[in-house]
Amino acid sequence: MILSLIGIGTGNPDHLTLQAVKAINAQDMILIPRKGEGKADLAELRREILAQVLTNDTTQVVEFDLPVRDEATADYQQRVQDWHDAIAEAWVTAMGDATGRVGLLVWGDPSLYDSTLRIAARLDPAPQIEVVPGITSLQALTAAHGIPINDIGAPYVVTTGRQLRDHGWPAGAARVAVMLDGACAFQTLDPEGLHIWWGGYVGMAEQIICAGPVAEVTAQIIEMRAEARNAHGWIMDIYLLSRS
Numbered sequence: 211m212i213l214s215l216i217g218i219g220t221g222n223p224d225h226l227t228l229q230a231v232k233a234i235n236a237q238d239m240i241l242i243p244r245k246g247e248g249k250a251d252l253a254e255l256r257r258e259i260l261a262q263v264l265t266n267d268t269t270q271v272v273e274f275d276l277p278v279r280d281e282a283t284a285d286y287q288q289r290v291q292d293w294h295d296a297i298a299e300a301w302v303t304a305m306g307d308a309t310g311r312v313g314l315l316v317w318g319d320p321s322l323y324d325s326t327l328r329i330a331a332r333l334d335p336a337p338q339i340e341v342v343p344g345i346t347s348l349q350a351l352t353a354a355h356g357i358p359i360n361d362i363g364a365p366y367v368v369t370t371g372r373q374l375r376d377h378g379w380p381a382g383a384a385r386v387a388v389m390l391d392g393a394c395a396f397q398t399l400d401p402e403g404l405h406i407w408w409g410g411y412v413g414m415a416e417q418i419i420c421a422g423p424v425a426e427v428t429a430q431i432i433e434m435r436a437e438a439r440n441a442h443g444w445i446m447d448i449y450l451l452s453r454s
Contacts (some may be wrong), residue, residue, distance in 0.1 A: 211305075213330055213337040214313040215320040217344020220413035221255045221264050222445070225345045234259075234343045235266040238310035240317040241301065251442060255428040256315050274304035286372075294325060298332040312337075315445075319344045323370070323389050347448045348387055350413035355421055357407060359450065360385060371395040379453070386451045394432055396451060403454045410438050422447040424451075 216233050219225025234240065240260065244253045253273065260271060277296035283289045305312055319324050320341050332338055347367065352359050360366045364384035371391025373380075375398050375425065380386055396406060401424040408431050409419040418438060420431050432448075439445040 211309055211337040212311045212339040213316065213333070214341055214342065215316050215326050215330065216313055216342040217319040218256070218259060218315045218317065219316060219345035220347050220350045221252075221411070222413045222415070223259050224261060224370075225350075225413060226259065227342070227344070230342050230344060231263045233266055233340070234313060234315075236271070236311060237266075237269050237313035239270045239272055239305065239308050240264075240313045240315065242271060243272055243300075243441045244319065245276050246278070251444065252317075259315065267376070272304050274300055276300065280341075290325075294329050296326050298329050301329070302333065306448060316344065319346045321374050322346050322348070322368070329386065345413070347389065347412055347446070349448060351407065351409045351448050354409050354417060354419050355407045359387065359449075361452075362420075376400070384452070387448065388451065389448050391447070391449075394428070394435070396424055396430060396449065399424070401428070405452045406431070406449050408449040410435060410445050410448065411442075412446075412448060 214233050214237060216230050218230060242253055242256050277293060277300055279293040280289055283292070314326060316324055316326050318324060320344070330337070348359060361384050365382060366385040366387060367380040367383040368387045368389065369380060371388055371393060374386070374388055374391070375393070375395040379399060405422070406424050406427065407421045409417065411417050418434055420427055420434060420436040435445060435447060
């Protein structure tokens, strides 16, 4: 079996590369995860993408319910490991006796803060893995604000909200891109000289952005984020920080 992990960008069908479109149409089966009623839009966006680009009538589309991560276990790493095991089992059940090409439409790119490759490594027997890169939320964020991600000759760090909250500003970084932050961890930093470029649903029709000194725009970002989450039932956001 060949397992194709196809990066689809941030939910905008225009983000699909020609390589991704060809890969989608080369699959014998495509799996669509359902993440529950509150995140039904995520499955629907995948369905819309397939409706626009899938022309192979023989491709079977199979939907499955994605396991929910257990938040009761104290150890975060163990919670994630158990969750990934459960997802791998859900894949196997959804694939059934498939022996040809099976595709998964991966939000953004399979290489950047996505666990699809790690989950695929749990499958036994191990399939042949094909990765099709996609536009990342980092690219969509910097495009939305019309900025480069780094200063000239200066390093930047990509990290998570949890890491920023627990460990502060990464040593040696001139700029910090933060993903997977459900609690606006930039609030835990000293705002002096700190600038933020924030975006929700970047690259999508629902895109919202805000930029400015952290001391001046924090309340606005928190309010925008809360309103958008209430309106859609979910939010994917990302931001870039710079210290002057």
